[in-house]
Amino acid sequence: MQFITFVLILIFRPDKTLSIQFNTPYSEIGHREPYSLVKNKSTNLIINGVNSPQRLFFAKIRYTRMPGFCGATILDEKFVITAAHCVFFVHPHEVYIEVGDFSQPNPNFTLYHVGAIYLSPGFEISNRPKNDLAILKTMHFIAAARSNSLPLCHAEIPEINYPDVLVGTCGLGSITTGRLTINPAQRLREMLFTLTSYDPSGGLTFKSCRDDNYCTFPVFDGGNICVMDDGGPLFRLDCETLEPACLLGVASYSMAKIDNREETCNDGSFFVRISKFSGWIEGVLQNNY
Template sequence: MMAAFKVINQYWLISITLICSKILPISSETFHTRLSPSYFSQKLGKIGTKLIINGIDSHYRSFFARVQHLTTPGFCGAAILDSRFLITSANCVHSVKPQDIHIEIGDFSLQDVQMTIYDVQDIFIAPGFNLNNTPINDLAMIKTEEPIPDAHQISIGICDEEDYDMINYQKSVFGCCGMGSTNKDPFIKLIPQVLKEMHFRGTPMDESNPERFLPCREDNICTRPMIDGGSICNLDHGGPLYKFRCGSFEPECLYGVASYSKRKADRHFQTCNTGSFFTNLMYFHEWIALTFLQNSF
């Protein structure tokens, strides 16, 4: 068995031990058909091509939406929560009015995506938001002018309290999708033609500074990439971070939204070569629920 494991792609070896809180029995047939590098390539695409940053081509993520800025160049990601509400990062929308953005929904895993566009009625910024090099309370909700049809089929729910258990948090595999720059150079943005995805696992420490590890902030989810060099980057902010169903790469529930990434101090020409940080939705559970309650009319 150990000899067989040596031929498995390192990514798969890590993933299968982290997806579930317990290791499931693996049959010989499953081992050869589902865990082989060829299966990985067929299902998830080739590693190392034009990506989020060293990520993979994403499957269709029905809940992913794009927030398009109309008065200035740029966009960011968001997740559909129900027929009227989406969730994103505050640093995406804090300086704009509802009429300055619109929402784009469609199958972004296709190059010839057919998008449906929705106007925005209102924007809600989480209390205590502070935009700096490491944004604080980086969360916002968006309400559309018109309901999104069949939202119950394409939306994603927020993970419950049990899903945020610290032990599961460190063992779980998370996905984040987006259409941000695939280039680490802050002066040259390369926008992919299709949706990209990166896989992460949680860590209780902020490891962005190699000389000093600090506990992860309460409003953050700190992560490590499952693929070396992977991270979120320019224009990925607001994108959904989701927990996978046990034993699969099918999203189960929404865990966070992309907030920011950091760079190593000795690589000044790169801005996205180390830690990826996400806003912790459980930390804002009461605010999210209250925003729904006060504005669902």
């Protein structure tokens, strides 16, 4: 999300579906089609995503003094990880965490108060924030966190393997891209991506992706993270089961096509790479328990 955006809720249209269309491969960067297992899978789409199965490692960051939310991922019984720009401006008592099964409409969830917020080294706020990670420590143990947490992906993925690596994200952010009409999902939904070494924003003017981020191409045409998806997980998928294997990144920001002023978050999803910060993450968890 770009959190400074004012929230105007549009009526959700659960009947809205899209047919699956796969992007044309980008010859400039050697992008190849994703796994045939996904390509041949039939499903109904909501705008900018598919309905998600149960992802109990997903959590919501909420605020006591303002509307809106961010996504997060459970790391263990006391800690969740999110984007730093979601929480750098609040005190711990002004934010709380909701944990539950958000794949269901109107889910039951448990609320956890926050005792401390840790921002990653070198965090810089902008419309493309840098080193955009934060860890939140809860005041009480998160129930069933040991079985519902998502392990970290410690190893870097070689760039030569990017087009063949299938990754996914899940969230509850806007399912429409209008700048003044933010329409949150009614249940958890997710999108599949492949990785790229190039920044996909800005039309055909490809630039190298920043070293603190993973740049992604959507498997389904038009797929993207949007407002209030920020802070959510980017997970590497097991190529056989398509189940999340480990936490690869955290949703940081999305961009709009430079020639489209009516829409936002319709051109490029960017995620902070966990492997760059794995030492810092482990240090926070070990030294602040």
